[in-house]
Amino acid sequence: MGKQLNVENSVISAKDDAFFYNAMIQKNGVWQYGNKLDYEIISANQINIKDGMVTAQGRNYVIYPNEVDSLTIENGTVNTKRNDLIVYEVSKTSEGEQVGLKVIKGTNATTPTDPTLTQDDTLASGSKYQMPLYRVRLNGINIEGVDDLRKYIVSFGNLVNDNLLINSDFRNPINQRRQTSYQNPISVWTYTVDRWCMWDSNTIMNIVDGGIEIITGNPDILQQPLETPLINGETYTLTVKINGTIYTKQVVGGTREEFNGFGIYYGHKGNFDSISIYLESNSTYIIEYIKLEQGSIATPFVTRPYAEELALCQRYYQRFEKYPIYTTSTSGFTYYGLQLYTPMRTIPTIGSCKFYNSSAVEQTSVSYNSAVINTYNIIYVKLSGNIGQYGMMTCDLDAEIY
Secondary structure, three states: OOOOOOOOOOOOOHHHHHHHHHHHHOOOEEEOOOOOOOEEEEEOOEEEEOOEEEEEOOEEEEEOOOOOEEEEOOOOOOOOEEEEEEEEEEEEEOOEEEEEEEEEOOOOEOOOOOOOOOEOOOOOOOOEEEEEEEEEEEEOOEEEEEEEOOOEEOOHHHOOOOOOOOOOEOOOOOOOOOOOEEOOOOOOOEEOOOOOEEOOOOOEEEEEOOEEEEEOOOOEEEEEEEOOOOOOOOEEEEEEEEOOEEEEEEEEOOOOOOOOOOEEEEEEEOOEEEEEEEEOOOOEEEEEEEEEEEOOOOOOOOOOOHHHHHHHHOOOEEEEEEEEEEOOOOOOEEEEEEEOOOOOOOOOEEEEEEEEEOOOOEOOOOEEEEEEEOOOOEEEEEEEOOOOOEEEEEEEEEOOOO
16 A cells, blocks of 8 residues: 655655655665765774765665764784675664664685675565675785775766767767868868867768768877866766767876877877877777766766857857958958857967859959957958959858867
């Protein structure tokens, strides 16, 4: 028979509470809050567990800020080893339910193994559930080391972390340069789809359904330089889906990596931090997406709205198609103002500026001369030529990081 919860005059038992939390969370683990039950070795016989909150089978246990749980490690034995486990235990007896942290002592051995844990379903008829948090390795009478066995629950406020990369959903990328295929004429850093550059002239990038296809001859790198550096000492998580497989790794801000075979890396481009995928030679890759997020937990990849992604890209690159414009029929100069879609990272350079007549034929007699930008984010482009007709001008403004 069912029971009404959270109504007037209802009595909520510990069992009711556990079912509610278990249905809502559906995971066992340590919450990403406070010190997350970090440990501190005090002596060979004492380990303190710092503040945080843990949940198992719907039962919650909290250590408040500036408080600790002090756990006793029984004496080790000279010339032998032992593994103890620090666990969060939920137990049911005829007198009620109890939760807390405890130490499960292992057995002395030359090559020790972990003690066996009880993991009954306490939401049914089981009486005990033990969830490991740490392995304490004793060598003789000393603590040789502590292995972290915690599994985390993502706090509700962090169910999806922000992606710190721009234009990293390659299933529908911003592609202002409008090429369906990219290949560098020489080996030099060249931008492809917005915010992403490659190096080697033997590499081909194709825009295909479901991602970008990269075909390498020599080893190459797909890279995004970061305008804002990662915070020194802070943990970040990188996730990439390549050829149907999801790869995840943690990096630490300020600790740049050297390339060592296929994979995703945190490195640098000049004075800027960067995120790179190292691609091996003579290989084909389909890359769907990349995510960089703060924290040690990989949260789901969520696509930004297209207009928002485009605006982020236009801080670094903008392409204009201005129509109609009119050039003078005599030799001289014509000026046109281009209002930037959004302020750019720095004063842009003119990557390409072309004039087409009303029949969409490029007029080489009209050429880009110079450009200036004013305080209102208007670029004034100066054209020289004398075709004397209406047409269209295309202009690329580049403020990417090189």
